[in-house]
Amino acid sequence: MYPALSTQDAFARYEAIRARLPGYIGQDASSSSSYNQRQSQAEKYIEAPNLGALADKFDVFVFDAFGVLNVGETPIPGARERIDALRDMGKTLFVLTNAASFTFPQTIEKFQKLGFDFRPEELISSRAVCEMHLDDYADVGHWGVIGPEDYHAGQLTLPNSALGIDGADYDRVDGFLFLSSAGWSRMKQTMLLHSLAANPRPVVVANPDLVAPREDGLSLEPGYFAHDLQDALPNLSLKFHGKPYGSVYDHIHERLGDKNNADPSRIAMLGDTLHTDILGAQACGWTGILVTDHGLFKGHDINDYIASSGIKPDYLIPSI
Template sequence: MRSLQRPLPSARGAVCPRRPVHRMVSCSAAARPIARATDQQKLELLKRVECFIFDCDGVIWLGDKVIDGVPETLDMLRGMGKRVFFVTNNSTKSRAGYMAKFQSLGLNVQAEEIYSSSYAAAAYLESINFDKKVYVVGEAGILEELQLKGIHHLGGPADADKRVTLRSGEFMEHDAEVGAVVVGFDRHINYYKIQYATLCIRENPGCLFIATNRDAVTHLTDAQEWAGNGSMVGAIAGSTKREPTVVGKPSDFMLRNICARLGLRPQQICMVGDRLDTDIMFGKNGGLNTALVLSGVTTEEVLNSPGNTVVPDLVLPKLPDLLSVREAAVVAA
């Protein structure tokens, strides 16, 4: 398939047609209702795209259940030589930690195919040749990824039970060799960690402030939405008056990192997600192809509502709908 790749006219910047014919175009004035992808559109996408980036919840699985047909779809894509990445802003686990979840769901995935924001933090530090220590507000995933990159770190779960009494004369020491604070979701956030991170950022010259993401809420249990890493980042931003460098979605670091590693251009990548305002917007901002699946939070009604200005290149009821072109795609490849 890679050898068959040929230049295709880009729809980006093109005049928006009155009705989409062969593929959906990224245009806020797209005709409504926005049609589901035809087999022709699916085949064209498979021809021009070398790498798929998948949001997981609502795309690969729903809660603790894999969406029917997803394993076969992934097999088809891999069989065509496509690269796949599974992206999550959840930083509590490392890529190896996520492997367990994928395997428990019966999904055959390599650790290298998982792109967690915990990994993004370590990859970012590696990309700038960082050689100091990292103070972590966050959970085990970040520490494990830093460890794999050989980056010295402190904080994280080890500081979960530390308390600050604020007795008269109390002074908190901090390590002057900390050159970056990485902030990820931390269910054990406490004042000790907040103060330690604040001291590093305010007092260590040039200390970086890195956030895995700033998501307001996260789905840590199926039962309800939980305050996300926006809280932990907000706490450190509030005491330092500094804005962080975000390495997870919707920043473009992950995208640049993937492009650099695989030697691809954004036009050769497709972002597949179930959220218009995060996944699809992230893809469009980065110049990627975008595919919205309707198996997650976005309904066709929301997609076609007058208030929605985010139009994906392709709309699929669910990811396994790509299987309708399996035979044709394999022949083409």
């Protein structure tokens, strides 16, 4: 078993892999200039009591799920009412979730069970975006999938099989798709590492998160294990889809269609994590609003983490 991470542990790990994230100061100027300009312009975030106080400033609202709309399987009080109020104001709404354990129909069902009434076109999962890009890997004839317990090969249109505890299965496939860490173990991680060391192949990760807030603490997510692989195998072909990486933001811009010419600073990203939600949003010119009372930084002084990371949200609210 892997040890549970505290908020401090998770933050330290995000900082350790900072050079692999968008907006890193060591990247070329064309890829990081929007983020760096935003950071230099704002020495201090603006606090607001809730999202209602900021609603007039934005035309488009993009919500993270965990820590903003729900914690684990529990909806956050008042979240549904805020969504309804924004919809009544004519705002454009999206949910951008890194939760990749679910198929798209399961994602729709999940939010319905949580009490939300999002339309299918308002829901964007990193898994769905990831699957759109698998055709980029022409040399991968058969994918090995690390998925949840209910995963089956019919969930993908490309040849694939689920990976379990048989090391030979890892050696047979041409590439790896990491969807879910549910049921993942140190033994499986070791088998994957040894297989990749002996025969390098691409690894595609549909959830870049290191952790996610649950009712009983922080769960370890696929990004945690993927970065451990890259630590051990620096030349690993590793691709992430999901916040803070660009493909999911590009997809939202495609969804916006005619509205895509709007001022990107009037697109607000609501999230609970500096290194994913805020960093990714600001890297593409959006406004980052950090929600503090329910997610990664619940019960912590956010100022310490902002000062240490240099990632400054534009706004801070306790809850939406």
